[in-house]
Amino acid sequence: MAVVQAVNSLSASSPPVVNLLRCLVLRVGAFSHVGPGVGAAGEASSRPPVGSGFRTAFSLMERAVTKATWKGRESVWREWQDFCSRLGVDGLRGEVVPALLCFVGEAFEKGVSASGLVKKLAGLAYWFKLLGVRDATKDFVVRQAVLGYSKSRVARDSRRPVSFDLLVKLVGVLGLICSDGYEEVLFSAAFALAFFGAFRVGELVSHSCVASGGLQFGDVAVGVDCVSCFLRRSKTDQSGKGKRIVLYAVPGAAACPVRCVQQFLAVRPCLQPGGSFLIHRDGRSLSRFQFIAIFRSGLDKLGLPAKEFASHSFRIGAATEAVRWGLGEQMVRQIGRWESERIRSYVRLELL
Incomplete structure (x- = not known):
């Protein structure tokens, strides 16, 4: 219960952080319920550090990158959760590759730049690794879709230089x-x-x-x-x-x-x-x-x-x-x- 209390004590203004912490706790089997859209719990095989120590460790992971990078990763995690919720699929297990292909296709239809898509997938890859699940962004069919994406949407950065x-x-x-x-x-x-x-x-x-x-x-x-x-x-x-x-x-x-x-x-x-x-x-x-x-x-x-x-x-x-x-x-x-x-x-x- 100490881990649950530590997770729930986080700011309500950062729901992606709360859900990610719950997934991390799930990874080590700390409790049996993680809330909607995150996944079903597994059997507990070991217990993680409890209380503020677990939250502090997550904070240290956040400090490993710039604030802008972390904010971008939080944003894409929220976007991925919302997308999977609309599809009615689990964003971490099961039909992740088909979901990613749909995610790529929707990004193309919305006019997202090739570099923007790459950043989104890099953010998802980070969370997949952090949560101990297979990094589906490296799947062959996903990489082929991204390759075709980049060839179909070549948007040159046209910002002029200050001479x-x-x-x-x-x-x-x-x-x-x-x-x-x-x-x-x-x-x-x-x-x-x-x-x-x-x-x-x-x-x-x-x-x-x-x-x-x-x-x-x-x-x-x-x-x-x-x-x-x-x-x-x-x-x-x-x-x-x-x-x-x-x-x-x-x-x-x-x-x-x-x-x-x-x-x-x-x-x-x-x-x-x-x-x-x-x-x-x-x-x-x-x-x-x-x-x-x-x-x-x-x-x-x-x-x-x-x-x-x-x-x-x-x-x-x-x-x-x-x-x-x-x-x-x-x-x-x-x-x-x-x-x-x-x-x-x-x-x-x-x-x-």
């Missing part, structure tokens, strides 16, 4: 957009760092203005002709080894990363140690929403279609400009911390 020239123009119009001089300096630094550091926006700024996130104050060091940023964790560095990113000065450029960061530090309020590096005058963190909003406003002011760009355009621009400047693929990989062949999809010279 160096565009970056300079964006910094130049911030005075017409931002509420005061401090904000102008803040966003100049944010845009320059995003471009020259090839940052993902989540690595650079906080997800919320009331939370500390993104690049931290203690992780930034400024020299005479360079800025050093220590990236604690990234999408390709889940173990948290960290990566030192050094950005060098671009003499005479208004969007020079060293110049922009130095100007920001000259006006940044002196608060308690730690916290987000990019903050407003009142100490609130620069948020993802605010970063994108000012970026879009800048594009509008320049007469460019904001819908053709995204926050990732800075990272795309870093790769594209690096290639245009004659840097080899290995050097470009180092700039953006890319580890796969996907780097080539970031180079979009035709969209500059």
Whole structure:
């Protein structure tokens, strides 16, 4: 009963977590009833740790990946449960392969991109493994359906890159957009760092203005002709080894990363140690929403279609400009911390 109480004590706002915990308990035979849509219980052969320890272990599994990845896995688990409920099948046992084929077919009919489907199936594969059932996503017929899916729906990512020239123009119009001089300096630094550091926006700024996130104050060091940023964790560095990113000065450029960061530090309020590096005058963190909003406003002011760009355009621009400047693929990989062949999809010279 202690395990049941621990599971039921979880927040009701996260039903996928509750159901998954129940499935995990079922896997080791802790109790005989797991609720609708999860599966029938088996015979108890051993008993798991009880109370908060079991819940803590699940929390540690959650911390093994980024919040965005975990949220995506929870979402696809909920989607899978709802889908199987509509079909009237057990999502873990029995006719799982036919159900997956129907799942793939429905995704195609809804217009889900090939990459979106792959992410969904990767999420399901994770839960299948975690719950100790056969990973049906690797079944031959499912893989063939996914292969046909990818060949039938090739959707090229058409987000345009932020070129160096565009970056300079964006910094130049911030005075017409931002509420005061401090904000102008803040966003100049944010845009320059995003471009020259090839940052993902989540690595650079906080997800919320009331939370500390993104690049931290203690992780930034400024020299005479360079800025050093220590990236604690990234999408390709889940173990948290960290990566030192050094950005060098671009003499005479208004969007020079060293110049922009130095100007920001000259006006940044002196608060308690730690916290987000990019903050407003009142100490609130620069948020993802605010970063994108000012970026879009800048594009509008320049007469460019904001819908053709995204926050990732800075990272795309870093790769594209690096290639245009004659840097080899290995050097470009180092700039953006890319580890796969996907780097080539970031180079979009035709969209500059």
